[in-house]
Amino acid sequence: MEKNKVHRLRRVFVWELPVRIYHWLNALCIVALIATGLYIGSPLVLQSSSEASEKFFMGWVKTIHFIAAFLFFFNFAFRIYWGFVGNKYADWRNFIPTNKHYFKEMWQVFKMDIFMMKGKEHLSVGHNAVAGFSYFITFILFLIQCITGFGLYAAMSNFWFAKLFAWVPTLFGGDILLRQVHHWTTWLFILFTVVHVYLVFYHDYVEGRGEISSMGGGWKFIEDEVFDEVKAEKQKKLQEKKEKMEAQMKPLT
Amino acid sequence: MSTIAPKSTPTYYDEVVRKGYTRRDFAKFCAMMGAYLGLSQSGLAQVTEALKTKPRVPVIWLHFQECTCCSESFIRSSHPMVADILLDQISLDYTETLMAASGFQAEEAMKNTMEKYKGEYILCVEGSVPTAADGVYCMIGGKTSMQILEEAAAGAKAIIAWGSCACNGCVQAAAPNPTSATPIHKLVSGKPIIKVPGCPPIGEVMAGVIVHVVAFGRIPELDGLGRPKAFYSKRVHDTCYRRPFYDAGLFVETFDDENARKGYCLYKVGCKGPSTYNACGVTKWNNGTSFPIQSGHGCFGCSEENYWDNGRIYSRASAFPGFGIEATADKVGKVALGVTAVALAAHAVATNVRKHKLIHNLEKEGQQSEKDLENENI
Numbered sequence: 001m002e003k004n005k006v007h008r009l010r011r012v013f014v015w016e017l018p019v020r021i022y023h024w025l026n027a028l029c030i031v032a033l034i035a036t037g038l039y040i041g042s043p044l045v046l047q048s049s050s051e052a053s054e055k056f057f058m059g060w061v062k063t064i065h066f067i068a069a070f071l072f073f074f075n076f077a078f079r080i081y082w083g084f085v086g087n088k089y090a091d092w093r094n095f096i097p098t099n100k101h102y103f104k105e106m107w108q109v110f111k112m113d114i115f116m117m118k119g120k121e122h123l124s125v126g127h128n129a130v131a132g133f134s135y136f137i138t139f140i141l142f143l144i145q146c147i148t149g150f151g152l153y154a155a156m157s158n159f160w161f162a163k164l165f166a167w168v169p170t171l172f173g174g175d176i177l178l179r180q181v182h183h184w185t186t187w188l189f190i191l192f193t194v195v196h197v198y199l200v201f202y203h204d205y206v207e208g209r210g211e212i213s214s215m216g217g218g219w220k221f222i223e224d225e226v227f228d229e230v231k232a233e234k235q236k237k238l239q240e241k242k243e244k245m246e247a248q249m250k251p252l253t
Numbered sequence: 254m255s256t257i258a259p260k261s262t263p264t265y266y267d268e269v270v271r272k273g274y275t276r277r278d279f280a281k282f283c284a285m286m287g288a289y290l291g292l293s294q295s296g297l298a299q300v301t302e303a304l305k306t307k308p309r310v311p312v313i314w315l316h317f318q319e320c321t322c323c324s325e326s327f328i329r330s331s332h333p334m335v336a337d338i339l340l341d342q343i344s345l346d347y348t349e350t351l352m353a354a355s356g357f358q359a360e361e362a363m364k365n366t367m368e369k370y371k372g373e374y375i376l377c378v379e380g381s382v383p384t385a386a387d388g389v390y391c392m393i394g395g396k397t398s399m400q401i402l403e404e405a406a407a408g409a410k411a412i413i414a415w416g417s418c419a420c421n422g423c424v425q426a427a428a429p430n431p432t433s434a435t436p437i438h439k440l441v442s443g444k445p446i447i448k449v450p451g452c453p454p455i456g457e458v459m460a461g462v463i464v465h466v467v468a469f470g471r472i473p474e475l476d477g478l479g480r481p482k483a484f485y486s487k488r489v490h491d492t493c494y495r496r497p498f499y500d501a502g503l504f505v506e507t508f509d510d511e512n513a514r515k516g517y518c519l520y521k522v523g524c525k526g527p528s529t530y531n532a533c534g535v536t537k538w539n540n541g542t543s544f545p546i547q548s549g550h551g552c553f554g555c556s557e558e559n560y561w562d563n564g565r566i567y568s569r570a571s572a573f574p575g576f577g578i579e580a581t582a583d584k585v586g587k588v589a590l591g592v593t594a595v596a597l598a599a600h601a602v603a604t605n606v607r608k609h610k611l612i613h614n615l616e617k618e619g620q621q622s623e624k625d626l627e628n629e630n631i
């Protein structure tokens with residue numbers, strides 16, 4: 001067997017602990033919310049010989065839904081905050097395009113990962129541009145789900161926080177439409193979850209950088225060559241800048 | 254029927270006495286209204302005082318596209334005094350359904366009230382206004398309902414929109430809404446409008462709203478959608494006596510099953526109580542006799558906007574515009590999930606084909622390292 005080129009990998013700390021905690025708490029909440037939410041929408045018909053007063057099954061399902069909803073909301077709010085104070089991979093600019101480069105990378109990802117075209121594989125250590133942008137869309141879904149959910153909840157609560165959402169049913173002209181939007185958005189969450197899990201496996205498989213485990217320990221493993229490339233690129237830029245400056249200086253001397 | 258109000262207008266109490274009611278009857282009536290409105294002792298005293306001393310407020314009651322069930326509900330409201338005093342000719346200067354006058358005389362009466370009590374009368378509207386084809390679908394005395402509404406609204410102190418028709422168009426506005434039936438708040442601006450939705454609204458609720466306006470001289474506190482908070486701030490679900498079954502998770506599945514006999518919750522047979530704001534669970538209907546859920550039928554959601562088009566009556570799932578009437582969130586969701594699964598499977602296959610070399614190299618590399626470890630020739 002001929003000897004293969006073996007890459008040297010360097011450990012990069014990508015996902016800080018707060019990001020990882022956020023991720024798993026979020027995952028837990030979403031699973032709980034989807035499961036209880038679908039159950040509330042269409043509960044099973046239970047048979048019971050005991051008195052209704054001794055049972056509180058639907059009540060518990062709803063309680064879990066509401067507790068998970070509060071956790072989900074504050075966890076989400078925390079993540080937004082962390083988008084401003086976290087490391088570069090957690091920064092909000094990963095999610096919202098702010099420059100041309102972002103769109104270029106998106107196109108690159110589409111070409112390589114979705115249309116499966118041949119060419120140079122793109123590299124992103126944290127989120128790639130498409131993933132980042134898709135998370136931005138999920139953040140909007142989060143927001144829709146929080147607003148519609150707490151809007152439905154407001155009428156039955158005395159908690160000031162829930163009361164903040166009392167305007168929502170007004171906006172939708174009542175609970176019926178509001179409930180529909182909440183229910184339909186649930187399915188977008190389900191679809192997102194499926195695609196998300198698939199893509200994590202996909203990236204782990206074709207990149208071999210520890211995509212799956214990165215949400216556990218926070219590390220990804222990046223080839224040494226990548227560091228050299230980045231260094232070379234930086235130097236090239238610096239060189240160009242220097243040359244440009246020199247060209248400007250020349251007429252003065 | 255005295256179509257023109259007398260010069261020195263009698264108070265409500267004067268009329269009560271004239272009609273042969275006792276003081277005690279009057280006090281009971283006031284107490285009942287106070288209770289419906291959720292008033293405190295002092296509020297109750299205020300109501301009593303106002304009905305005793307204030308001259309009656311003139312009311313014009315218009316009927317447009319509707320079935321008159323709102324009027325029916327009102328005159329059947331539990332306390333006879335409601336019909337006798339609030340609705341009798343004393344209070345009502347114009348209402349097609351109940352007034353004796355007709356034709357020219359009736360129109361005269363309305364004109365007189367509008368002129369004489371400009372800015373003072375209360376305008377009650379039952380029914381929606383068709384705006385298609387210049388409003389020809391509903392004309393009274395040679396005028397379109399739109400014209401009549403505009404004229405009557407101009408001098409009104411406040412407007413009460415009775416029933417779902419006036420509040421959101423009700424059945425006439427259901428798709429495809431051939432007459433462009435339009436609710437009142439979309440046609441009149443600059444006047445306080447009280448929405449009292451329901452098909453029909455509960456008679457006691459209607460009486461309560463009128464008493465409030467009369468007694469306090471101002472409209473009751475309204476919620477974001479313009480409905481009196483005293484009656485529409487709770488969902489039917491929150492006051493439903495079957496709620497313990499809901500919380501226990503015990504549901505009726507078909508109307509003739511064992512669970513139905515046991516009186517379980519009607520959620521799964523389409524009860525809209527969880528999304529309907531109304532006082533049915535508390536006030537009930539027909540002198541507090543019963544209400545739909547008590548009779549074994551789920552709430553219809555009749556006081557909610559657009560309730561005719563909001564999906565099926567006997568299922569919780571609602572139709573979604575653009576996906577056909579049979580589509581429910583869960584059905585579409587399951588199909589989408591299936592499509593996604595197929596797409597991902599296809600993507601997985603494509604990955605293994607198109608990126609074969611890449612993956613192969615990764616595997617080789619891994620195997621190489623494995624070997625190196627074993628041979629210790631790192």
Ligand code: SF4
Pocket residue numbers: 318319320321322323324379380415416417418419423424451452453454
């Ligand atoms: S609101 Fe609905 S119920 Fe009332 S009069 Fe109109 S059709 Fe009848």
Ligand code: SF4
Pocket residue numbers: 489490491493494495496497499518519520524525526527546551552
């Ligand atoms: S019958 Fe309807 S309103 Fe009553 S508890 Fe069940 S779902 Fe709620």
